[in-house]
Amino acid sequence: MNLPVILGVLGRLLVLYAGAMCIPMILAIALGEWSITSFLLSVLITGIPGFLLMKRFKTPEMKMGVREAFAVVAGAWLLASCTGALPYWFAQVVPTYMDALFETVSGLTTTGASVINDVEILPQSLLLWRSLTHWLGGMGIIVLFIVLLPKAGMGSVLLFNAEVPGPTNDRMMPRIRDIAISLWKIYLVFTALCALLLWSAGMTFLDAVNHAFSTIATGGFSTKNNNIMYYDSLAIEMIITFFMILSGVNFAIYLSLWRKRTMKVFRNTELLVYLALIAAAALVIAGSLWFRSGNSPEDAFRHALFQAASLLSTTGYASADFAQWPSMTKIILFLFMFIGGSVGSVSGGLKISRFILLAKAAWAELKRGIHPRVVSSIKLDGKVIDGESLNRVGIFFFLYVMTFTIASIAMAGTGLESFDAMSAAAAALGNVGPGFGAVGPTTTYAGISLGGKAVLTLCMLLGRLEFFTLLMIFRPEFWRRRKIW
Amino acid sequence: MNLPVILGVLGRLLVLYAGAMCIPMILAIALGEWSITSFLLSVLITGIPGFLLMKRFKTPEMKMGVREAFAVVAGAWLLASCTGALPYWFAQVVPTYMDALFETVSGLTTTGASVINDVEILPQSLLLWRSLTHWLGGMGIIVLFIVLLPKAGMGSVLLFNAEVPGPTNDRMMPRIRDIAISLWKIYLVFTALCALLLWSAGMTFLDAVNHAFSTIATGGFSTKNNNIMYYDSLAIEMIITFFMILSGVNFAIYLSLWRKRTMKVFRNTELLVYLALIAAAALVIAGSLWFRSGNSPEDAFRHALFQAASLLSTTGYASADFAQWPSMTKIILFLFMFIGGSVGSVSGGLKISRFILLAKAAWAELKRGIHPRVVSSIKLDGKVIDGESLNRVGIFFFLYVMTFTIASIAMAGTGLESFDAMSAAAAALGNVGPGFGAVGPTTTYAGISLGGKAVLTLCMLLGRLEFFTLLMIFRPEFWRRRKIW
Numbered sequence: 003m004n005l006p007v008i009l010g011v012l013g014r015l016l017v018l019y020a021g022a023m024c025i026p027m028i029l030a031i032a033l034g035e036w037s038i039t040s041f042l043l044s045v046l047i048t049g050i051p052g053f054l055l056m057k058r059f060k061t062p063e064m065k066m067g068v069r070e071a072f073a074v075v076a077g078a079w080l081l082a083s084c085t086g087a088l089p090y091w092f093a094q095v096v097p098t099y100m101d102a103l104f105e106t107v108s109g110l111t112t113t114g115a116s117v118i119n120d121v122e123i124l125p126q127s128l129l130l131w132r133s134l135t136h137w138l139g140g141m142g143i144i145v146l147f148i149v150l151l152p153k154a155g156m157g158s159v160l161l162f163n164a165e166v167p168g169p170t171n172d173r174m175m176p177r178i179r180d181i182a183i184s185l186w187k188i189y190l191v192f193t194a195l196c197a198l199l200l201w202s203a204g205m206t207f208l209d210a211v212n213h214a215f216s217t218i219a220t221g222g223f224s225t226k227n228n229n230i231m232y233y234d235s236l237a238i239e240m241i242i243t244f245f246m247i248l249s250g251v252n253f254a255i256y257l258s259l260w261r262k263r264t265m266k267v268f269r270n271t272e273l274l275v276y277l278a279l280i281a282a283a284a285l286v287i288a289g290s291l292w293f294r295s296g297n298s299p300e301d302a303f304r305h306a307l308f309q310a311a312s313l314l315s316t317t318g319y320a321s322a323d324f325a326q327w328p329s330m331t332k333i334i335l336f337l338f339m340f341i342g343g344s345v346g347s348v349s350g351g352l353k354i355s356r357f358i359l360l361a362k363a364a365w366a367e368l369k370r371g372i373h374p375r376v377v378s379s380i381k382l383d384g385k386v387i388d389g390e391s392l393n394r395v396g397i398f399f400f401l402y403v404m405t406f407t408i409a410s411i412a413m414a415g416t417g418l419e420s421f422d423a424m425s426a427a428a429a430a431l432g433n434v435g436p437g438f439g440a441v442g443p444t445t446t447y448a449g450i451s452l453g454g455k456a457v458l459t460l461c462m463l464l465g466r467l468e469f470f471t472l473l474m475i476f477r478p479e480f481w482r483r484r485k486i487w
Numbered sequence: 488m489n490l491p492v493i494l495g496v497l498g499r500l501l502v503l504y505a506g507a508m509c510i511p512m513i514l515a516i517a518l519g520e521w522s523i524t525s526f527l528l529s530v531l532i533t534g535i536p537g538f539l540l541m542k543r544f545k546t547p548e549m550k551m552g553v554r555e556a557f558a559v560v561a562g563a564w565l566l567a568s569c570t571g572a573l574p575y576w577f578a579q580v581v582p583t584y585m586d587a588l589f590e591t592v593s594g595l596t597t598t599g600a601s602v603i604n605d606v607e608i609l610p611q612s613l614l615l616w617r618s619l620t621h622w623l624g625g626m627g628i629i630v631l632f633i634v635l636l637p638k639a640g641m642g643s644v645l646l647f648n649a650e651v652p653g654p655t656n657d658r659m660m661p662r663i664r665d666i667a668i669s670l671w672k673i674y675l676v677f678t679a680l681c682a683l684l685l686w687s688a689g690m691t692f693l694d695a696v697n698h699a700f701s702t703i704a705t706g707g708f709s710t711k712n713n714n715i716m717y718y719d720s721l722a723i724e725m726i727i728t729f730f731m732i733l734s735g736v737n738f739a740i741y742l743s744l745w746r747k748r749t750m751k752v753f754r755n756t757e758l759l760v761y762l763a764l765i766a767a768a769a770l771v772i773a774g775s776l777w778f779r780s781g782n783s784p785e786d787a788f789r790h791a792l793f794q795a796a797s798l799l800s801t802t803g804y805a806s807a808d809f810a811q812w813p814s815m816t817k818i819i820l821f822l823f824m825f826i827g828g829s830v831g832s833v834s835g836g837l838k839i840s841r842f843i844l845l846a847k848a849a850w851a852e853l854k855r856g857i858h859p860r861v862v863s864s865i866k867l868d869g870k871v872i873d874g875e876s877l878n879r880v881g882i883f884f885f886l887y888v889m890t891f892t893i894a895s896i897a898m899a900g901t902g903l904e905s906f907d908a909m910s911a912a913a914a915a916l917g918n919v920g921p922g923f924g925a926v927g928p929t930t931t932y933a934g935i936s937l938g939g940k941a942v943l944t945l946c947m948l949l950g951r952l953e954f955f956t957l958l959m960i961f962r963p964e965f966w967r968r969r970k971i972w
């Protein structure tokens with residue numbers, strides 16, 4: 003393990019992170035909010051060590067192996083979580099540091115589960131920091147999964163359908179920087195568009211920016227206690243629905259569109275299934291709300307579509323209290339928490355591609371039961387998926403379900419009712435945010451015990467980093483000094 | 488597809504099945520019960536077509552391929568379910584034929600979910616038939632999975648850890664008959680022992696026989712409305728606990744013990760994990776009942792052990808109303824419905840071996856993340872598991888979870904609450920029987936809509952035949968006339 007490289011990179015990231023913290027600080031100064039000192043302290047505590055690390059471990063030529071990359075990713079998430087919690091803690095808007103950490107991890111992982119019962123009394127600067135953690139975390143995830151991991155040979159951990167104009171072996175770093183910058187631009191354009199539209203639809207400018215950050219990152223934090231229900235505006239819901247759906251798509255598709263300017267990039271199985279799932283669920287749920295719960299057909303479809311998009315993109319916004327809906331719609335939304343959006347997107351969950359692959363593998367297996375000698379290969383968008391990648395998808399599915407189960411048992415142990423406990427675990431692991439019942443969209447996680455919050459915090463991180471990154475660092479081999487490869 | 492062979496075998500099975508129906512008929516005659524005519528009609532309707540088929544399609548030398556074997560298995564389950572429902576229907580103890588079918592499939596698949604609210608008013612002959620379906624179904628499954636499927640080259644669909652003294656290529660049929668007869672003997676000895684012990688512990692002779700059938704098959708039908716709670720007897724609970732645990736073990740282990748007479752057969756990872764899971768769950772649940780629900784420590788452990796053994800072996804007996812227990816214990820028992828017992832046993836669920844393999848694969852995968860060039864093979868009890876088998880286990884896990892999800896949505900659609908719906912689907916798919924809430928151990932499935940009963944019936948069959956058998960016959964290739972292999 004090349005420690006100097008790791009520390010140098012982490013130092014640089016801390017400085018950048020402190021720079022990001024300056025944005026809400028400047029807002030606090032502009033609005034004259036009392037939270038200025040909280041931010042100032044946080045910026046200093048984050049920035050100074052970062053600056054010192056950066057100076058001490060200058061690394062002009064980066065020599066990062068797979069392990070160094072893992073260490074940087076794990077370290078960055080750890081540091082960003084711990085320092086990002088400082089503004090909440092210093093401002094004393096949460097009772098304990100664990101609560102502040104929960105809120106920050108929930109932000110950075112784009113989960114959007116909150117422990118703050120009344121967010122409307124928070125200073126605007128803290129609200130902005132809250133949304134900003136979503137936005138930064140979301141961008142970090144896209145860069146990690148589209149740019150860094152494939153470079154580190156971990157591309158098959160996820161599966162890209164769209165052709166990523168990825169780095170070749172020579173001149174690696176410049177190309178990586180290129181791609182990352184293109185992704186940033188796309189992300190920025192989406193956010194700006196979303197903010198402008200929300201502003202023009204009647205939100206205040208700051209609310210529009212906050213909700214744009216939250217929407218594009220599939221986060222779910224709102225500046226209102228009643229979430230999107232507060233606005234009760236069809237226009238706002240439609241804008242948010244559109245951008246939630248947009249954010250659940252593989253950003254490599256946008257990248258290809260950006261570079262190649264051809265509509266062919268949309269010929270993507272995962273994208274098709276993603277849109278079909280939202281449409282199908284919206285229709286079924288709307289039917290259920292119309293016939294069972296007596297909503298008007300317009301209202302039923304409006305909220306059904308919003309909630310389907312919100313849960314499948316794992317944003318977790320609520321335009322209605324879906325925890326009060328008929329149990330069938332609840333189980334569909336519960337399932338959506340597990341499925342999630344596309345690989346290479348900001349959304350959480352298991353990701354649709356993995357379900358497509360497993361379904362195809364199951365079908366092929368049935369076929370083989372009858373024609374044992376026919377070897378059929380699994381293809382996705384014309385690409386053959388090798389057995390090892392397929393195995394990895396199956397293993398990931400298993401790990402995910404088992405972690406969900408263990409977390410559910412733990413959450414039930416803290417006193418939640420069975421289904422509520424399961425929904426809390428699923429919502430944390432899938433980076434969705436709200437669950438059902440005691441952790442439903444009209445409540446917060448404030449009432450959960452500290453132990454329960456710790457479990458959910460771990461789930462959010464495990465889900466966000468797709469297990470391997472986080473689990474890897476617990477293995478003794480990871481820490482051995484010398485490596486052969 | 489060789490139709491004559493299939494029809495000939497099915498005819499022979501129908502005659503045997505009609506013979507089994509004569510047992511409760513004889514009891515009805517002996518006790519002078521009014522259900523005699525119901526049984527007589529059923530025996531005739533089952534036996535006569537069977538006899539005619541048998542005579543018409545005499546097959547001295549059986550030429551069964553994989554497809555013929557699948558067709559026989561599917562046909563046998565279908566016919567046994569439809570004709571087995573006749574006694575209930577003729578006796579008019581259920582409102583519709585669908586209910587009778589549900590009760591029979593529940594019996595044959597060793598699920599033990601009942602639609603009869605008051606079983607204590609049933610004639611003894613019908614109660615015996617009910618338990619007998621468990622016993623016959625359980626034996627059928629053991630023979631299918633230990634003897635027939637491995638012969639048909641489908642051995643890797645499941646996984647045997649214990650060395651099955653399996654058939655070699657020459658003189659196949661005599662050896663198969665040998666093994667099947669040995670298994671029958673073991674099964675019979677267990678049942679007789681269980682019945683004798685229960686009788687001596689205070690049950691009436693008939694109740695003891697019924698409960699022995701039900702226990703050894705991990706079925707769960709009782710002759711009492713309050714199930715095992717009715718007896719409130721520590722002795723009876725301990726006897727049943729012992730035999731439930733016994734029945735969740737791979738019968739290939741008993742077979743090896745029977746033939747080789749060495750204790751080495753117990754050195755089996757799955758067996759170890761199976762016992763460890765029961766012990767661990769019993770302790771955790773007992774702790775929860777003691778500290779949270781205020782039971783005495785003795786009572787807490789007594790019921791915790793019984794329920795852990797009952798749910799992991801997927802018997803589904805209840806010595807207490809576990810649906811009223813703390814939510815954490817409920818989720819543990821819910822998880823047990825998915826895990827199930829050992830492969831090659833009578834129990835349902837996904838089976839422990841599959842979990843062990845998936846866990847090992849996940850661990851190996853983590854290892855490979857750090858040492859990408861190290862190829863480590865997955866072993867179970869010293870045997871290397873090839874990638875293809877591993878893949879199949881992952882696919883089975885996926886299919887199981889997805890079927891559970893879809894069935895949960897369907898059950899919620901019939902009006903059940905979310906967790907109740909999920910537990911009904913899990914209990915049917917895992918061949919457990921009772922779930923939680925509206926389908927808990929103190930209630931029956933009588934109140935479920937006919938559509939819901941149909942869904943659960945299908946789930947019971949899918950779970951029992953482990954998908955492939957049942958799904959296979961829906962594929963067009965299956966029905967094509969000529970096959971090359």
Ligand SMILES: [K+]
Pocket residue numbers: 112113114220221222316317318433434435
């Ligand atoms: K979210």
Ligand SMILES: [K+]
Pocket residue numbers: 597598599705706707801802803918919920
């Ligand atoms: K059962």
